[in-house]
Amino acid sequence: xxxxxxxxxxxxxxxxxxxxxxxxxxxxxxxxxxxxxxxxxxxxxxxxxxxxxxxxxxxxxxxxxxxxxxxxxxxxxxxxxxxxxxxxxxxxxxxxxxxxxxxxxxxxxxxxxxxxxxxxxxxxxxxxxxxxxxxxxxxxxxxxxxxxxxxxxxxxxxxxxxxxxxxxxxxxxxxxxxxxxxxxxxxxxxxxxxxxxxxxxxxxxxxxxxxxxxxxxxxxxxxxxxxxxxxxxxxxxxxxxxxxxxxxxxxxxxxxxxxxxxxxxxxxxxxxxxxxxxxxxxxxxxxxxxxxxxxxxxxxxxxx
Numbered sequence: 430x431x432x433x434x435x436x437x438x439x440x441x442x443x444x445x446x447x448x449x450x451x452x453x454x455x456x457x458x459x460x461x462x463x464x465x466x467x468x469x470x471x472x473x474x475x476x477x478x479x480x481x482x483x484x485x486x487x488x489x490x491x492x493x494x495x496x497x498x499x500x501x502x503x504x505x506x507x508x509x510x511x512x513x514x515x516x517x518x519x520x521x522x523x524x525x526x527x528x529x530x531x532x533x534x535x536x537x538x539x540x541x542x543x544x545x546x547x548x549x550x551x552x553x554x555x556x557x558x559x560x561x562x563x564x565x566x567x568x569x570x571x572x573x574x575x576x577x578x579x580x581x582x583x584x585x586x587x588x589x590x591x592x593x594x595x596x597x598x599x600x601x602x603x604x605x606x607x608x609x610x611x612x613x614x615x616x617x618x619x620x621x622x623x624x625x626x627x628x629x630x631x632x633x634x635x636x637x638x639x640x641x642x643x644x645x646x647x648x649x650x651x652x653x654x655x656x657x658x659x660x661x662x663x664x665x666x667x668x669x670x671x672x673x674x675x676x677x678x679x680x681x682x683x684x685x686x687x688x689x690x691x692x693x694x695x696x697x698x699x700x701x702x703x704x705x706x707x708x709x710x711x712x713x714x715x716x717x718x719x720x721x722x723x724x725x726x727x728x729x730x731x732x733x
Contacts, residue, residue: 470708477501477701484695501698502706510661510669511706517581518648518665519710525585525647530640532590533598538624540595541602542610552599559592565656572657583657584665585647594639601635602628641718648711670703 447455472490479491480498505511540548563571568587577583605628613623629636651667658664664672 473701473704473708476697477705479698481695481698484697489695489697501702504699505702505706511666511703513662514664514666514669515706517663518667518707521581521584521665522644522647522711524581525589526640526643528585529589529591529594529643530636533595533639533643534624534629534636536590537595537598538602538620538628541599542620555592555595559596569656577657579658579660579663581663584650584653584663587653587657588646591643591646594642598632598635598639601632605631637718641714644714645711666703666707670700670707673700673703 472492475494476484476489476491478497478499478501479494480496481500483491483495539545540552542548572578572583572587577586609627609631610623613627618626648665649667651665651671654664654668
């Protein structure tokens with residue numbers, strides 16, 4: 430006689446196959462979420478390429494340009510301010526991210542190693558600054574006292590290390606097996622060589638994510654330039670974008686086009702062109718870093 434086959438135990442409700450209604454609701458929610466994100470961004474792009482008369486007729490925006498024109502971008506680049514601001518933003522982002530990553534990696538590695546002299550007090554001080562950050566006036570006094578005002582150093586040195594990024598990276602380093610450090614020590618490798626040849630190759634995910642966080646922070650910052658610099662030639666793109674948006678009038682601008690002719694110019698097209706220029710460069714970086722998000726951030730956060 431063959432043995433009776435036991436009936437499978439009833440699966441929990443959360444393991445059952447979703448019903449068609451549930452799947453449809455999830456799909457609808459996903460479509461609505463995507464539209465909520467993409468539609469405003471598309472309106473910004475369309476308005477920047479739309480002709481002035483269409484933007485004026487629609488009350489300051491365009492969903493689809495009647496005629497694709499680069500006039501707003503020509504006006505933006507003709508003054509020379511925006512190209513210089515783009516260069517300043519790129520310089521601050523690249524140099525600031527490189528310095529921040531280097532300092533964060535070295536400090537996180539030192540705090541992650543067991544038996545470091547003064548490691549716990551230093552970590553407590555870092556967490557204290559994370560919970561109770563310095564105010565605007567003390568920060569200004571420190572920057573001014575160190576002679577950093579009206580220099581590009583003031584745009585990234587005051588925020589060189591982020592306590593959150595440091596904690597995430599330290600937690601990731603602590604999750605690396607101790608046997609690897611012991612093997613490197615037996616082979617005669619010092620701490621710097623261990624960091625460069627063992628730790629960093631295993632930490633590409635968290636380094637990429639933390640680097641993206643730093644880059645986005647430097648690229649999107651506009652307030653430090655206003656606070657620490659008196660020269661508009663040192664302003665990054667985001668500061669100029671704020672100036673364009675704040676100073677633009679709701680009324681139309683009349684530009685003389687001839688003896689008996691006046692051309693109506695919609696300031697919204699220039700504003701949207703500046704927004705596109707400020708958004709697209711850093712947005713192009715996300716597809717290359719996105720695959721590291723879950724592994725880099727969650728692993729460091731869980732093990733910290």
